[in-house]
């Protein structure tokens with residue numbers, strides 16, 4: 001498989017997916033989403049793959065969100081479709097019958113935090129930062145963040161993070177239950193592999209049933225509502241101002 005926006009490798013049954021646009025802090029444009037989707041389809045099919053690690057290229061970012069520059073070319077009435085597409089790819093990760101772990105090596109913002117949360121669990125480097133800053137763009141999380149953040153850290157803190165757009169560091173993310181371990185940057189991938197290797201000694205069929213059973217615990221209706229509401233904010237003047245302000249490197253002024 002050859003990809004242009006992600007890198008993949010298969011070593012000792014562990015398939016590593018690296019989101020690879022470091023000059024744009026690994027922002028998720030449509031090309032990345034399509035390649036991530038293709039890579040996950042391969043994971044489902046290839047019997048040599050027993051577990052997956054998702055991480056980001058470079059020193060700075062896991063994924064700094066959906067690609068804001070690309071939002072400009074999406075039509076006002078296409079917001080809900082955009083949200084659904086991202087949600088569906090992330091469901092493919094969440095429902096993967098093989099363990100998928102996020103190794104969060106830097107900024108995990110917006111769609112990046114949502115990507116990490118779609119994985120079965122997360123490890124963070126001490127340099128990682130998490131946030132759902134869509135509100136700064138006049139938007140809301142649209143790739144499952146309103147649902148999964150609430151599930152993972154509880155309603156009050158999730159509301160605060162989404163309403164303020166503020167970031168939290170790796171240690172706070174661990175205290176809140178968003179990540180399981182905080183490691184030095186050098187130890188992040190080795191520790192992730194160590195845990196995955198323990199899981200790989202267990203019964204694959206039992207692991208797949210644990211994933212299915214745990215995922216069944218959560219109600220999926222909220223994701224449809226999120227996509228609908230994302231569609232509604234996507235056509236507002238605030239979204240136009242918020243995205244323009246980011247691209248022009250200035251503070252937004254909302255009405």
Ligand code: COA
Nearest residue numbers: 023024025027064065066067068069107109110111133134
């Ligand atoms: N979409 C598109 N481009 C992005 C991006 C995103 N989500 N996040 C970062 N980039 C780009 C920047 O535009 C910049 O590109 P340029 O060099 O061509 O100008 C490059 O990545 C580096 O980012 P920069 O903002 O210069 O780095 P920084 O260290 O000053 O700030 C962040 C880092 C993460 C705080 C800042 O990039 C940011 O706020 N990103 C957006 C986060 C966000 O709102 N995500 C949710 C999107 S829905």
